[in-house]
Amino acid sequence: MTIKVFAPASIGNVSVGFDVLGMAVTPVGDELLGDIVEISAALANENTLSLSGEFASKLPGDPKDNIVWHCLELFNKELINSTKPVQYVDLVLEKKMPVGSGLGSSACSVVAALVALNEYYQKPFNDSELLFMMGKMEAQISGSLHYDNVAPCFLGGLQLMVTDPQVITRSLPTFDDYYWIMAYPGIEMSTKEARDALPKQYSRQDVISYGQTLATFIDACHRNDAKQAFANVVDVVAEPYRQFLLPKFIETKQYLLANGASAAGISGSGPTVFVACENQEIAEKLSNYLTENYLQSPTGFVHICKADTQGARLVS
């Protein structure tokens, strides 16, 4: 039996909710933007992990340093703790996501791996237990615990991380008729380094602004008020400090907002830029602009997406 699980790209923060808001996205059309993990019974008496995909060469040379291997170790430890027998497995990671992209690349691998393992063992763990493990793995790789990529990647849609540790995340309504452009310029940005660029303390004005814009955004989501929601996609926590790390970000964002974008910002810790557009015509126009002006290397790409409401899923 072979099981294959796909986990989608996501926009961490969505600008207005640093570390507490994230949305899964999927390109319009058939393309899968995310990672795939395949699992089957081991051919020999040992676990194996092999890599394929466009970005496999960017990952650590030793498979045991891959986050998917760490997921396997954690999952097996949890199985043993719950007195379930552990089997040897062969894992294949199809690394379709660029590393250090701001698209939640490590989250895609973590989520695909843990969901595949859970499916293989016929679901010994529930969604909360799995999400908790995903958070642990993401924290290990980025140096701090934040669920804003793993939660939407796993559950789909727009997710708000809540204060109750038993619940972790709640789904928010998405604006289904909106298009989201994802423009990855083809350069790497380490999440750890992008976090180190942030101040340790913020002014009272910034704290008030953060609370007010996030609360106003959430209120607008629940009332399906796109105008109010997108007017509040404002980042006082990270963008003012990270924008200088991203080539051409400042002028690109100015152009996007002046030419029909409903909102634009840094996806996760960058360098990918996301743009919310109210219709396909604007999305196509701005996506052409980004292709011509924001990409820095041949590995860069631009996708017009919709919110991915499914999250991690079995694929054939």
Ligand SMILES: Nc1ncnc2c1ncn2[C@@H]1O[C@H](COP(=O)(O)OP(=O)(O)OP(=O)(O)O)[C@@H](O)[C@H]1O
């Ligand atoms: N399967 C994997 N996918 C992605 N990164 C991995 C994986 N396994 C190990 N790594 C390592 O983890 C680190 C991930 O770094 P980082 O958190 O900056 O990237 P990311 O998750 O790709 O970023 P982002 O969330 O912004 O897309 C890199 O050093 C990378 O080599």
Ligand SMILES: N[C@@H](CCO)C(=O)O
């Ligand atoms: N929310 C985190 C991770 C995003 O991928 C950050 O912006 O540093």
